[in-house]
Amino acid sequence: MKIEIATITDNKLIAKNIWKMKIEAPLIVKDYKGAGQFIQILVESSWNNPLRRPMSIASVHNNEVSIIYKIFGEMTRILSKKLPGEKLDILGPLGNTFIFDDDSSVPVMVGGGVGLAPILNMHKEYLSQNNNAILIIGSRNADEHFFEHDPDNDIYLSTDDGSAGIKGTVINAMEKSIDKRKNIEIFACGPEPMLKAVKQYALDKKIPTKVSVESYMGCGIGICQGCVIERFNENQSDHSYHEKYSLVCIDGPVYKSEEVNIA
Amino acid sequence: MPKVSTSLGKVEFKNPVFVASGTYGYGNEISELIDINNLGAVVTKSITRYPREGNPPPRIVETSSGMLNSIGLANIGVEEYINKMIPEYNHMNTPIIMNIAGSSEEEYCEVMDLVESVSSNIIGYEINISCPNVKVGGMEFGVDCDLTERLTSKLRKRTERLLIMKLSPNVTDISSIARSAANGGADAVSAINTVVGMSINVQSMKSNIHYGFAGLSGPSIKPIGIASVYKIYQSVKIPIIGIGGITSSNDVLEYMMAGAFAVEIGTANYRDPGVGNNIVSDIRKFLDENNIESINEIIGSVKVGQ
Numbered sequence: 001m002k003i004e005i006a007t008i009t010d011n012k013l014i015a016k017n018i019w020k021m022k023i024e025a026p027l028i029v030k031d032y033k034g035a036g037q038f039i040q041i042l043v044e045s046s047w048n049n050p051l052r053r054p055m056s057i058a059s060v061h062n063n064e065v066s067i068i069y070k071i072f073g074e075m076t077r078i079l080s081k082k083l084p085g086e087k088l089d090i091l092g093p094l095g096n097t098f099i100f101d102d103d104s105s106v107p108v109m110v111g112g113g114v115g116l117a118p119i120l121n122m123h124k125e126y127l128s129q130n131n132n133a134i135l136i137i138g139s140r141n142a143d144e145h146f147f148e149h150d151p152d153n154d155i156y157l158s159t160d161d162g163s164a165g166i167k168g169t170v171i172n173a174m175e176k177s178i179d180k181r182k183n184i185e186i187f188a189c190g191p192e193p194m195l196k197a198v199k200q201y202a203l204d205k206k207i208p209t210k211v212s213v214e215s216y217m218g219c220g221i222g223i224c225q226g227c228v229i230e231r232f233n234e235n236q237s238d239h240s241y242h243e244k245y246s247l248v249c250i251d252g253p254v255y256k257s258e259e260v261n262i263a
Numbered sequence: 264m265p266k267v268s269t270s271l272g273k274v275e276f277k278n279p280v281f282v283a284s285g286t287y288g289y290g291n292e293i294s295e296l297i298d299i300n301n302l303g304a305v306v307t308k309s310i311t312r313y314p315r316e317g318n319p320p321p322r323i324v325e326t327s328s329g330m331l332n333s334i335g336l337a338n339i340g341v342e343e344y345i346n347k348m349i350p351e352y353n354h355m356n357t358p359i360i361m362n363i364a365g366s367s368e369e370e371y372c373e374v375m376d377l378v379e380s381v382s383s384n385i386i387g388y389e390i391n392i393s394c395p396n397v398k399v400g401g402m403e404f405g406v407d408c409d410l411t412e413r414l415t416s417k418l419r420k421r422t423e424r425l426l427i428m429k430l431s432p433n434v435t436d437i438s439s440i441a442r443s444a445a446n447g448g449a450d451a452v453s454a455i456n457t458v459v460g461m462s463i464n465v466q467s468m469k470s471n472i473h474y475g476f477a478g479l480s481g482p483s484i485k486p487i488g489i490a491s492v493y494k495i496y497q498s499v500k501i502p503i504i505g506i507g508g509i510t511s512s513n514d515v516l517e518y519m520m521a522g523a524f525a526v527e528i529g530t531a532n533y534r535d536p537g538v539g540n541n542i543v544s545d546i547r548k549f550l551d552e553n554n555i556e557s558i559n560e561i562i563g564s565v566k567v568g569q
Contacts, residue, residue: 001296003537042534047482047510050534051325218323218330219533221296223288225308225334226323244316245337263320 001094001221002027008086009064011079016143017071018114019080023088026063032093035122036212036254039065039092040220043075052091053079054217054249056189058117059124065093068117094220095253098122098187101208105185108178108207110170110198112138112190118212119189134177134184138170138194151177171197185209192262199257209257215248222250230261265550266557267543269303269525271502272450274386274425276303276358276525279558280515280543283506283527284308284362284389284429285334287536289348291355297537300356306527307348309364309391312374314340324462324471329481329508330530331460333472336364336394341374349383358386360427364394368414375421387425390418393433393456394478405431405456408443415447427504430454430491432484437491438498445501453504453527454491458484481530482508489521496522496563510538512545519558520565 006025014020028039040052053075055067069076082088098118100107107126111119116137123135134154139145142164149157149165157165158173166173170190178184188198189212202209218224228245229252246252246260269279281304287293290305299305317337324331339347352359361378365371371390378385392405392414404410415428428444430437432455441452457478462471488507495503505523509515510531518526531538550558 003296003535047328049325050328050330050481050530052534216321216323218332219536221292221536223286223292223536224323224332224533225285225317225337226332228317228320228322228337230319245320 001031001092003089003091004028006088006090008082008084008088010084011082013080014068015146018068018144018146019071020058020066020068021079021082022064022066023090024063025065025090028065028090028092029060029063032057032060032065034097035125036097036118037093037095038118038253039067039090040094040217041067041079042089042091043078045089049075051218052220054094054215054220056115056117056121056212056253057093058121060121068114068120070114091220094249096251098210098212098254100185102183102185105183105208106132106134106181108134108136108174108184108186110136110138110174110186110188110190110194112170112194115188115190115194115212115214117189119187122187134181136170136173136177138173138190169197170194171201174198174201186257188212188257195257196262199262202257210254211257211260211262212253213248213255213260213262215253217249220249222247229255231255232259232261265547265555266559267546267550269558271387271427271504271524272425274450278303278543278546279519279523279525280539280546281306281360281504281525281527282532282539283529284391285332286529286532289344289351290357290359291348291351293536294355297540301540301543302357303525303543304358304360304386306360306389307362308338309336309362309394310338310341310344310374311336311364312341312370314338314343319473321471321473324477326460326462326479326481327483329479329483331462331472331477331479332457333474333477341377345377345381349378349381349385352384359384360387360389360425361385362389362391362429364391368417371414372417372421375418379422385424387427387450388418388422389427389429389453390414391429391456393429393431402431402433405440406434408439411440412443412447415444415449419448425450427451427453429456430495431456432487432491432507433459438494441495441499441503445499449501451502451504451524452495452499453506454495455484455488455507458487480508482510484508485514485517489517492518492523493521493565509542512542512549515542515546516549516561519561520563522563522565524562
């Protein structure tokens, strides 16, 4: 974990309203532990917006980390205006990583909205060492996708309106893609309604599932106690000082889905 | 080299830049990231008699030049604090001020008695009588002169260490509460705790904080803090620690000119845990450039109406 004045190397629109930024950040890369981790970005130096913004790491390559973000409010709009060469104050890498219950399982990686950043990261890292991973990406329509629906390679898209891939939600895509497969584990990140649905699906089918949750964050390093999620596993309170609530920034953002209350 | 040391009662600090309760954990966590030994002091998060899980999420939200928080005094409780944290302080050079919160006189006293009964290098206590976020946060003390004086004097009898009462801005006249703390035997007061605030998500029509009300901090409350310190300085003899929206050495100087002997940095630590170190060196630079020999010369030096 370091605070690094990093350098933006690339920042471009990759789908409707969705941007990808590459940042040269050797200190952060050096401490990086794996997909699931995030960084805290200080988007602007003025104090109008005092807090850093948490962003999942979408890839790590050589000395660079990348993030994928959707223009959502003022801060992400400012981020999208930044040019290669500009400096960016970032804190990281933070949080935990996606870990298998059983290393021999086939991973089903499910991403929705901008929640797909850590999922794409995991997918890439996993396939660099293994075969057989299912990737499912959900969005509202084709404009928001920057992948091709490619069932032969186990890449499935879903869209609410059917304009790309499978019509419906990621659950519909999961039903189609993993129907007969055995020994799978699910890894998911996305908006809360999606995570809730994935959690329920996994409970019904008894599939071990990890979710990466989003939370409003203050510091990112376990100090402000602002980012809590309700957690039912009372045996793991190493960091959070207390039992009922877990600090997403240091205990998470990845949890066993049955362990947390997804609001 | 200009002198930056400052005194609160009988205790001298190497510089007037402290970090505020709730923004630096129990004191040692940040040292992984930042050298904290240049700070004047670290004030711990509030410790209560028993562990507290805190309030349900959402607990924080950013506002214009500030943030609202409603953490609800989540903490490990005094017994675990004594067992786990106090021994850690032996490895630290920065003075630790322990912050205590409670819901009754007995609770404050019990916490202090437990800590006083063990050996520690805690340099003093800051008593939170001003948390707006929980019923048990001591706010009933912080808005009442008699209760403030009685609690202060009970705690005074229990410790020789530095005793600081942390005051709420959510009162009609903060200087009268400060006077009560002084009458009760406090060595100093710190001001201000957060200002009660609220924010609403227009789309969902929900409050952005679970319990609605929360404590506002950050640069947006700095003028309220400065005015509070100035008011207290006019009417009370004991030293004041200024708190509220400090992000730079300039902010520290403003607080000190208004009458603060020291300051605490709060919200700014979330964005940059090292901001205190930069501020200390910037203060030195300011004093040097302006040929001021000691920082004490600027305390209360503001000219109003001239």
